[in-house]
Amino acid sequence: MSKAAVFTMKLEPALRDEFMAAAEQCHRPASQVVRELMREFVKRQQERQDHSDLLHRKVDAARRSVASGSGEPNDSVEARFAVRRSLVDRLA
Numbered sequence: 001m002s003k004a005a006v007f008t009m010k011l012e013p014a015l016r017d018e019f020m021a022a023a024e025q026c027h028r029p030a031s032q033v034v035r036e037l038m039r040e041f042v043k044r045q046q047e048r049q050d051h052s053d054l055l056h057r058k059v060d061a062a063r064r065s066v067a068s069g070s071g072e073p074n075d076s077v078e079a080r081f082a083v084r085r086s087l088v089d090r091l092a
Contacts, residue, residue, distance in 0.1 A: 007034075 023030040065071040 019033075020030055023033045026033070062071070
């Protein structure tokens with residue numbers, strides 16, 4: 001992977017010193033640690049966005065179902081799942 005971009009940031013001198021010391025204790029370059037932290041942050045943000053998108057799709061599908069009249073009443077759903085929960089409880 002090409003490392004052509006330079007990233008400059010401002011931070012407190014004490015935090016920088018602590019970070020550099022911690023990276024050195026791990027025998028890793030500080031830039032490597034920062035790249036890893038950035039990748040983890042980007043991954044977490046993408047996972048949150050994916051989860052949010054999934055929830056929006058589910059809510060939209062439920063709304064379309066209700067609007068079309070093909071939805072199932074809450075009491076019916078609760079009764080069906082009460083039966084499922086009791087079966088699981090018996091197996092446990």
